[in-house]
Amino acid sequence: MDKFRIDLNDLLISVSNAQGLVSPELFNHQQMVAYLSFRIAEKLMKDENACREVFLASLIHDVGALTEDEIANIVKVDYAEDNLHSYRGALLFDNFKPMKKIARLIRYHHTYWNYGNWLGLDGEKIPREAQIIHLADRVSIAVSKQMGSKNNNVFTVVESVISMLKNHIGNRFDQETFKALEDLSKIESVWLDLISKDPISHVPLNITNSYIVLDIDDIITIASIFAQIIDFRSGFTSRHSAGVATTAHKLAVLAGLSPLECKMMLIAGYLHDLGKIAIPSSILEKPDKLDDNETKIMRSHTYYTYKLLSEVKEFDTINKWAAFHHERLDGNGYPFHIEGENLTLGSRIMAVADIFTAITENRPYRIGMKDETAIRVLRNMAKTGGIDPRITTLLISNFNDINNLRAQAQTEAANRYQEFMNTYI
């Protein structure tokens, strides 16, 4: 058992891609920063692991910025020092041991160099790696803006960006990190890589591959962190994924799945709405009924869940369980319209867990259904051929048990959400 392992890199690239879907601007931004940070790190540090950590932290450095407005703000050339998204991003990963160092780099990726002589607000030394990300971040933004606004070639742009940022040596940036950037400015290929469609494809494989291998329990933890990134984008559903994951896991146990499969179900539950990261907040947060067009956009989230999880090849089964949660046995689901026998037991369990959680959970604009109403709705859906009758019966005969577990998991998630939203620097 527990022979399920994946590379941390694959998962982080997948969450970085997910964030890129919120705003195409951010997609290129994170990749550009990851590429350039790596090139600067390579000049300054001999340690391959340190270079890899800079690369990975850069790839998700803005993960704490959840809404389009926040993102629009941090990709401005002329920005005020903004540490809220840095601290929130770090908070998400702080307690996950394999990523503790990466969290620390994210926390300080906007901190000015001269604060407390390399000391952060907590009195600890700011790592050089965070300084590298800070500089690469500013360069990438200025380069993108200048390339977009004028018909410049990249080499003139780089020259002007460097002379503009130079004014901040000894205050925002330290001399040595800046010197590494200036050295790089002479290497044409670096800038051609940076403005290419897929900057991280130019980072050597020893950096982008085999960083830390995660086992099944680590994957559960990191999937629960991703669930927070998904859910925290909207106060309306800030606890949804935790409820679905717990319900699906319990149903898997009751249905007699193996212990490993039950853990995989928990992961699939945490990730089932990953594609919601691609849905605009205005739709996620709309308290009224969505119009036809908005409904179509909202429904595309499962398509994106599928595409994003396809990047992690070991997630083949988990992906099917996660991404098919709006498919229906009668073929009336979405987005693939898979039907009948083509929907595996795991996908059927997830569909029931998702409906059950959605109708029983409280949301800011309505309270959850009473037990009897929820049971009636589920029975009806099973009777009309939408969801699996066996799984539905399993849920109804353990209703109180499952409902208590769901409510408890969601209370804990609500506390984490409050803590996240109350984070200040």
Ligand SMILES: [Fe+2]
């Ligand atoms: Fe940032």
Ligand SMILES: [Fe+2]
């Ligand atoms: Fe950034």
Ligand SMILES: [Fe+2]
């Ligand atoms: Fe969904």
